[in-house]
Amino acid sequence: MVLLIGIDDTDSRQGRCTTHLAYRIVDFLFSNGYEVEEYPFLARLNPNIPWKTRGNGAVCIKVKADMESREGEHVMQIVKEMVESNSMLGYGANPGIVFLGRCKNIEPIVRFANDALWRVMSIRGAIKVIEECKNYDSSIEYYAMGNGQGIVGALASIGLASSMLDDYTFEVIAYRRQEMCGLPRLVDEASVMMMDKATHPYTFNNYDYKHARVLITPHGPDPVLFGIRGDDPCILLDALSMLKVHEPLEGYMLFRSNQGTNAHLANMLDASNLKAYTSGYIQGRVASEPLAIEGGHTFFALECYGNNGYGSGDEDGYGKGNVLCAVYEPTGLSPIAQALSIGDVLEVGGGVRKGTSKHPKVLNVEYIKVVDLARKVRYMNPLCICGKRLKSEGKGKGYGCKKCGYRVRDAEKVDVEVARDLRLGLYLPDAKAHRHLTKPLHRYGIKPGCMRLDIDWFNNNSRFTR
Structure with a gap:
């Protein structure tokens, strides 16, 4: 039997980290003779x-244990x-926390997880899915503290870890000792560039040149x-060894993840009924000339089509049926947005x-895909028979050379x-503006690597201290 443990919302902007807690739990499991089936899923x-706090990450751990046995109860406690x-x-x-053991039908959890990638999900909705699974004669329990918001991510992490994902990546995360938290991180910059x-292209987003x-x-x-992301677990461990780190480590752990896959942008948004805080993409034609404001931010309207047909915007392009798009200067996409013209066909x-x-x-x-460019023209005086451009001689008086x-x-x-x-x-943002889920350009067309359990994917020693 396998026990899936989903955990979320343990940190705050003042400290802690859910992945570090997962590291501690895996350490406990290994130390007590339990078998962890695969890398934890981030x-x-x-x-x-x-x-959300920072990257809105939740973690799922799979351990060989029967949820309804004494050892399963011990692990859960x-x-x-x-x-x-x-x-x-x-x-x-x-x-x-969500614990899932015997499960006759995982589909409700997988659907919930896929929705959690791009929509706002409620605690009530998560509990409803859990109760639905119990009706399928599944062994599932949840445990909440505070207002219980973490149940949403905990359940979603189980759903994603159990999905047949078309794309996924890996990350090796190294952890600091407690006494170092809050102090400057002592990772040599030149070694990061060398490693990169x-x-x-088997690691990504290491350094913004x-x-x-x-x-x-x-x-x-x-x-x-630090955390190094990539497509091959073995190369990630090689990358780890290339870094010059000038502080002692508590240890490191490899995760499988949906980072770097654009999973949150896979759904076409309903342009006629946009919901706040949702993520996705729209398609259509540029309906207004780009407007650049102080600070370098740029705005333009997109007359959308797809599921909803063309919008019905006003002459200025900002009317009903059009979507106002904002490109912020830190993304590095403002020059692209400012080069757009009315009629250009985009996916955004x-x-x-x-x-x-x-x-x-x-x-x-978060990205702009230019599908087609409109013909842009300027109206000029006609050419003379000698090849020079004619000059207007006044209204109604024609042209002369x-x-x-x-x-x-x-x-x-x-x-x-x-x-x-x-x-x-x-067109993608600059590397420094990439979100955890942003798919780097070079990853398009790359197939996910294989998970290797015969490598040193978990380590609680400080042997990488420099």
Whole structure:
């Protein structure tokens, strides 16, 4: 029998980390002779949830144990105690645990998990799914602290870990010792660049060369020292050994994950009925000239089609039926947005920002895919027979050439096509602006790697101290 343990919402912006708690639980399981079936699954859920902490991550652990046996009850009791003692209760954490043993029908949980990637899911909805599973004669329990919000992610992590995912990645996360938390992270920048170049393209988002910024280290007081993401577990362990780390480690653990897969942007949004905080994509034609404001942010309207047909916008492009798209300067996509013209055909992915009484809902753009470019023209004076462009001699007086003296009264302005400073294709944010779920450009077309349990995927020693 296999016991699946889903955990979420144990951390806060003041500290702690759900992946670190998972590391501690796996350490306990190994130390007590339990067999962990595979790498824990790190589930990144809808990143636009306003009450999330950092990356909106939940974790599922699979351990060989019968949930209804004495050993299963022992594991569940220890996990409850560890979650309670290692959560930021009182600082915004609302931990939730879901235990799943015997399961006759996993589909309700998988559907819930897929919805949690892009929608706002409720605690009541999670409990309803759990009760539905009990009706299928499944062994499932949940445990909640605070307001119980963590049940949503805990259940979703089990659903994603149990899904036949088309795409997934891996991450090796190294953890700091308690006394180092809150201090500057001592990871050598040059070694990060060296590692990145040596392991490309099998690792990603290690270093932003454009902005000279290390991307593998977080900035808060949590116990994560660094995390390296990629497509091959063996290469990730090689990458780990390439880093020069100048502080002692508590240990590291490999995770399988949906990071770097764009899983949250797989659904086409209903442009006629956008829901706040949802994630997905829309398709359509640019309906307004891009508007750049102070700070470099750029806005444009998209007249959407697809499931809903074309919108019915006003002349300024911001009318009913159109979606207002916002491209923020830190993404690095503003120059692309500013090069758009009315009539360009796009696919745009992102998250919906809640509207107010003064401002409409806005799609915060995470990628732009230029599908077709509209013909852009300028209206110019006609050419003279000598090749020079004629000059207007006044309203109704025709045109004349200052070079050769040629005159013509019945000529009209001609349209001249203007070359576009934009190409068809996919445009992504700068690496520093990537979300956990953002799919890097080089990963398109890459197949997921194989999970290897015969490698040193869990380590609680400090042997990588430099």
